[in-house]
Amino acid sequence: xxxxxxxxxxxxxxxxxxxxxxxxxxxxxxxxxxxxxxxxxxxxxxxxxxxxxxxxxxxxxxxxxxxxxxxxxxxxxxxxxxxxxxxxxxxxxxxxxxxxxxxxxxxxxxxxxxxx
Amino acid sequence: xxxxxxxxxxxxxxxxxxxxxxxxxxxxxxxxxxxxxxxxxxxxxxxxxxxxxxxxxxxxxxxxxxxxxxxxxxxxxxxxxxxxxxxxxxxxxxxxxxxxxxxxxxxxxxxxx
Numbered sequence: 075x076x077x078x079x080x081x082x083x084x085x086x087x088x089x090x091x092x093x094x095x096x097x098x099x100x101x102x103x104x105x106x107x108x109x110x111x112x113x114x115x116x117x118x119x120x121x122x123x124x125x126x127x128x129x130x131x132x133x134x135x136x137x138x139x140x141x142x143x144x145x146x147x148x149x150x151x152x153x154x155x156x157x158x159x160x161x162x163x164x165x166x167x168x169x170x171x172x173x174x175x176x177x178x179x180x181x182x183x184x185x186x187x188x189x190x
Numbered sequence: 191x192x193x194x195x196x197x198x199x200x201x202x203x204x205x206x207x208x209x210x211x212x213x214x215x216x217x218x219x220x221x222x223x224x225x226x227x228x229x230x231x232x233x234x235x236x237x238x239x240x241x242x243x244x245x246x247x248x249x250x251x252x253x254x255x256x257x258x259x260x261x262x263x264x265x266x267x268x269x270x271x272x273x274x275x276x277x278x279x280x281x282x283x284x285x286x287x288x289x290x291x292x293x294x295x296x297x298x299x300x301x302x303x
Contacts, residue, residue, distance in 0.1 A: 176284025181233035
């Protein structure tokens with residue numbers, strides 16, 4: 075019963091390098107989200123997906139791209155990493171909900187990314 | 191639009207003392223409110239949630255929260271702190287489209303022996 079699994083757990087990148095973070099969930103959830111966590115700023119939504127093949131921008135989407143080719147996977151890409159993208163990244167998933175409801179999230183354990 | 195303000199980025203209590211973590215929200219729709227806990231180097235775990243049923247919500251590990259619409263608050267309490275409660279706590283509000291949650295800045299709880 076894995077829930078939400080994120081890989082890798084840690085990564086160090088040089089400025090300008092690219093990478094992809096993988097999120098996988100085994101709960102058949104429709105909705106998936108990527109957040110970044112920075113000290114004193116809580117969690118901020120980067121991108122989200124409401125179903126296979128769909129993605130949408132969140133609060134801080136610049137510098138990131140996402141894809142959801144399979145329902146269980148949600149990928150976050152950094153095309154050209156910058157030091158400002160040093161952060162802890164969390165993936166979360168949720169069951170589909172009617173408008174104006176929220177069931178809450180199941181979170182992954184996070185990816186700690188450092189860009190030097 | 192929705193927002194969450196957690197009053198106090200750090201709270202320190204003695205073991206056995208009352209824990210009170212404050213959360214105020216703003217929402218244009220009836221809110222769904224959540225408290226999550228994050229232990230060091232881990233993801234966030236759900237403590238409790240308010241979904242328009244009872245205004246006093248009981249969660250795991252002895253925590254509870256009361257929804258007060260007139261005060262737009264959802265403060266988290268625990269009668270007696272344990273050392274194991276030391277963690278960062280996040281309040282979140284939802285109720286808009288696609289289940290999205292907006293999080294507060296977080297409160298780090300320190301418990302002294």
